[in-house]
Amino acid sequence: MIEVKNLSKTYGSLNAVSDISFSLEDGEILGFLGPNGAGKSTTMNMICGLLVPDEGKIEINGIDLLESPKKAKKHIGYLPENPPLYPEMTVMEYLKFCCELKGIGKKSKEESSRVMYLCGIEHVKNRLIKNLSKGYKQRIGIAAALTGDPAVLILDEPTVGLDPKQIIEIRNMIKSLSKNHSIILSSHILPEVNALCDRVIIMNKGKIAAIDTPENLSTDFQSVSKLYVEVEGPKEEVLYTISSLQGILAVEVVKEIDENIFGYQVEGEKNKDLRRPLFYALAESRMPILEMTVKKMSLEDVFLHITLNENTSEEELNHVDHL
Known part of the structure; x- marks a missing residue:
């Protein structure tokens, strides 16, 4: 057109x-x-x-x-x-x-x-x-x-x-x-x-x-895979179990929900699906996942990343799909 x-x-x-x-x-x-x-x-x-x-x-x-x-x-x-x-x-x-x-x-x-x-x-x-x-x-x-x-x-x-x-x-x-x-x-x-x-x-x-x-x-503009999980179990054990998984870059406690229940933000390698290994590892340790959410960059995040980041690379500035 x-x-x-x-x-x-x-x-x-x-x-x-x-x-x-x-x-x-x-x-x-x-x-x-x-x-x-x-x-x-x-x-x-x-x-x-x-x-x-x-x-x-x-x-x-x-x-x-x-x-x-x-x-x-x-x-x-x-x-x-x-x-x-x-x-x-x-x-x-x-x-x-x-x-x-x-x-x-x-x-x-x-x-x-x-x-x-x-x-x-x-x-x-x-x-x-x-x-x-x-x-x-x-x-x-x-x-x-x-x-x-x-x-x-x-x-x-x-x-x-x-x-x-x-x-x-x-x-x-x-x-x-x-x-x-x-x-x-x-x-x-x-x-x-x-x-x-x-x-x-x-x-x-x-x-x-x-x-x-x-x-x-x-x-494409998300540099890491991100998850938010709520887990019931001893905080230090949960942190150790998650951080021991292959491909995990960082894990931190972001919310205390109840006694022995915490919310964690998990970051992994780009494009790596963390959900299954996380589920199996925590289930094996008898620490149930109560909630799990994949966190993706919103269009607003992408827009701000491009327009506010003075150090945006030439590769990113040329991310053009002419299809």
Whole structure:
């Protein structure tokens, strides 16, 4: 759906975006993350045709954006962080206006009705936009992006400022839209990206630091295997039994739960499954495990590791999966 190749953009001496490449597949939700100043907004603006890159190529549904911008933009629907709504218009008037801007013409009423149905706003079509809640305004913005039935939706912070119920509703709607559209989703709400996105791009300092599934990012950036276990038995014996196992790097008591029951954090070699050897060793010593949890890096942990660690290695900064 989208193919970005060797894209670069500078502002004077500042390399806002430096030689990045990635793709968006059919029906995929691609998360787009990065701290302020990482080049994320510049990249999204170039993909939407709002900025011209200094170098590189962008193809939208097989159409070169720089060579045929009008034709390529027909395949893009864009929701900015603050949708440009006209508060004195009704919902229907605004969507018909959006249709006319996209050259839909005589079928604008029919198209407006279609996108209102997809976004669940039919019942407010005759209401003034200024009288609607933030959640409905976001839905109207998404409906406007959907006019013309573009192959690609680019959504910038679609749930910002919404209450928990509205966030869930918008997330469910985005998931539903992915059945017929490819979606780029920019958000600072990392659990949202983790829940919705098939793959995630993390940008840092104008470059792509990582592209992969949330699950793979969690695995690849975790330097050790971690477990939390609660065990009943003499503390020193439990510590000795666990630390004696092959592949164990560290074990410490992190919680006292009850008399003779403690919580332990166990670290082992990367990608080593510690659960079975731990179970058998403690069972043989008649020290029952009451709870066991595998501890993985969250997407937030990965994001912070990449963006805050000044000593991030070149190998990690080039952890890019172009599939």
